[in-house]
Amino acid sequence: MKPLRFLLKKEFLQIFRNKGMLPIIFVMPVIQLLLLSFAATYELKQVRFGLVDFDQSYASRKLVSKLQSTGYFKLESEGFTMEQALNHLDAGTIKMILQIPPDFDKKLNTGEASPVQILIDAVDGSTAGLIQSYTASIIADFNRERMSEVMIVSNAPRKATALKIIPVNWYNPDLDYITYMVPGILVVLVSMIGLFLSGMNVVREYEIGTIEQLNVAPLQKSHFMIGKLLPFWLIGMFDLCIGLALARFGFHIPFLGSLFTILVIAGIYLIVVQALGLFISTITHTQQQAMFIAWFIMVVFILMGGLFTPIESMPKWAQDLTLVNPVAYFIEIMRMVLLKGAGWKEVYKMVLILVTMGFGLMALSINRYKKTSA
Amino acid sequence: MTDPAIFTKDLTRTFGAFTAVENISFDVKKGEIFGFLGANGAGKTTAMKMLTGLLAPSSGEASVNGFDVYTESEEIKKSIGYMSQKFSLYDDLTVSENIEFYGGVYGLPTKALKQKIEEILYTIKLTEVKDALVVSLPLGWKQKLAFSVSILHNPSVVFLDEPTGGVDPVTRRQFWERIYEAADKGITVFVTTHYMDEAEYCDRVSIMVDGKIEALDSPENLKRSFSTDSIEDVFIRLARGAKRSDT
Incomplete structure (x- = not known):
């Protein structure tokens, strides 16, 4: 375990010394939440x-x-x-x-x-x-x-009274767009951090050449992977907490479900996207390539994840594609737990799918990351 | 006689139809400074990567410190040091943080590590800049530091891939003094270089041309058998026939 301690120390030193990184960690979540929630609205005005x-x-x-x-x-x-x-x-x-x-x-x-x-x-x-x-x-x-x-x-003769429909909106009684958007935007936030930062970090070691130095060291693969993933996992969770606090006290989003459930599932979800980022890093050799692929995947995941447009109104083939979209699951879970007060019983199937995805992707990228090139 | 520090027999590496390293065979004795020369593209780095476990050989045999490169690469890694052509230190860490990190990765105990940091800083005279970021150091200092880091876990063999590229002759001479010190402590040094004056410092040198070793002997014997008075002439004579030189 000792080498792992030094790996983690090194990563944190590098993260907090990087002047471009701190705003990403602390300011990005706030700006993203404020901008998207207030500006990206579908309500008609004037x-x-x-x-x-x-x-x-x-x-x-x-x-x-x-x-x-x-x-x-x-x-x-x-x-x-x-x-x-x-x-x-x-x-x-x-x-x-x-x-x-x-x-x-x-x-x-x-x-x-x-x-x-x-x-x-x-x-x-x-x-x-x-x-x-x-x-x-x-x-x-x-x-x-x-x-x-x-x-x-x-005094004209009264025509037969038509059926009158009086809608009552459950879970979001005022049809408040922000209430609907914020949980989804929190998902986007966590995804960006998970997918971009850890994958990019591994590719960076390739670019500056230090990966060779680590590969000739008697360093276990698992230690290397944990050293790369854990720091950004913690940062992702930290940002999620900022976002949740802002949602609760800034936007007054109802927190009907348990916060603990949200955090546990977010932890699992982060591992899924991080594993995906890691996988991208094993198939690319420059940060530019990795960024491009990650960006491509993220845009597709978000647009097809039900954040802006409901999945139910997509064509059948597109709905089938969302079955492998982790973003769609987490957005659904977030909305269910926060706005409808869903518990484990309602969401456990989706959580199991996320766990499976996490294991699969992680196994795949650990397998692909080789200390010795063939 | 004891086992050689490095042993290869018919070691070959191909990339598709291209044979980067072709049937090279040589021994490096313990405590020896072995110069591994060759023009750009001759296959030096590929050979070195196979010996350090970064690249799997296509065929042939090789062992380092008695460990087989095919099956015992993790054992090899524990017993060797490596300083790569690409820069191996972290620019955004300080001098002492870099030493501490690599010491930790090689599993040095905490107390020994603290001592080691002080010792290295003192020997290479970097104590005053120990808290400076590596990015701010001159290239020659970075190379000294990288070399000290590569042998901080007392490996029995250290591989140096063009360790002195791009610095002035005085700095290079100082660097070689460090190499001699390491060799005096019994560390076997396997070094690639483009500087022919550095070749003269080695106990033995091999010269690679187009993936094959064309000459291997002590600098004196090489000069004698080619009837010249510098290794540079030997090298030029051998390398002139190269098909894949990039010059």
Whole structure:
């Protein structure tokens, strides 16, 4: 065990002496959490729209002011002609056109169906989808209010009451985007540290040539590996704790499940990504190559890990790919434990998969790291 | 007669169709300073890597301190020191941290290690800069330090791969004084070099050309048999016929 002590001492000396490393360890987690949580949001705010109102009636004005009063939409300019409005849509200054036909008010008052036209810039499909559903629900709201007014005034025969759906959102009652994002972003944070730092560290020894000196020394492979992994494992866990503290006290994310469970699973998960980083280091010989491959893998893992887009809405083949994506498992576990209060019973299957991945990758990279080249 | 410190017979290493080292056979006696010469690309580093257990041979026999390179490479590692062509110290550690690290890796007991650090710093006169980062030292000092580190666990053989590249003649001479001291203590020295004056300091030298050993004898005998008065002439005569020189 003694040589291991000296290996660890050396790694920590090098880490804390590296001026580029300290900001990565201490500042990166905070910035990442703040930036991504506040900025990377899917909520609509102040979508600019153009109005083409051929009716100019009480009802049309009411509908427009209802759209604006929600805060999601902002009227760019009134009195567009259809042609002007389309030009604006082309130029990207507005995202949506609301066209109200000439007999809108009249039809409504007589109880007829009265269509309005909505044109949405769908370059960004998911935003377009959101605009559509927000608009639809605002119009439906408007419609309900009108109906009740009309019924009181006209005493028209009451139509069969439609089924009304009143949604109650469990686990994230206010549909707060930050609550949903933060647990996932913590996963990204831990992954970056695990995947990049330890693998890069091994490759660095290749680059400066000291790996040969270590290879001619009577140093056990396992000691070498632990010496490389343990320091960054500790740093990863430390950063996770910073992140969790920020999530709890800064973002007021509910911690329904046990913190201990989270930490144990995070420890396992870190070993998985570190083993992957180590494996990358055994197939590359410069930090540049290693960085490129690690980056490639990380981007795919994150984009397909359900952080930004739900895995359920991916095509079948992509869903199958997530079965080997450790990031997807840990994001799922984090959300389940933090937001839904899941315990071992609910997550143990995923944890077992992570353990298996960890053992597999570790065995693979230890096997590939050879002190003697063949 | 005791076993030789290094023994090779028909040692060969191929990389695909390329034969880097071809059937080399030689003995290095205990306590000897053995110069391993050859032009760039002649196969010196490959041969040395096989002897230090960094590279598996393709065929042939070799042993170091009686340990077989195929089966006992971990035993070999405990009994040898190695100073590589590429720099082997950590630039971002201090002088004494580097000594401590390598001493620890070779399993020196804590107390002995402390003593050893003081001793090394004193012998190579680096006590005053013991807390300076290695990156700030002149190349010649780094080489002295790297050599001291490579023999700090008292190996019976030390392998030096171009240990004095890029420094002035005075510094090189000082470095060779260290080598003599080590040899006096009974350490066998196996050294590659491009400097022919250094070859004269060796007990015996071998000259490699295109993966084969073309000459092996004491500097005096080599000069006599080639009827010249410098090893440089011997080397040039042999190396001129080389097919894979890069000059």
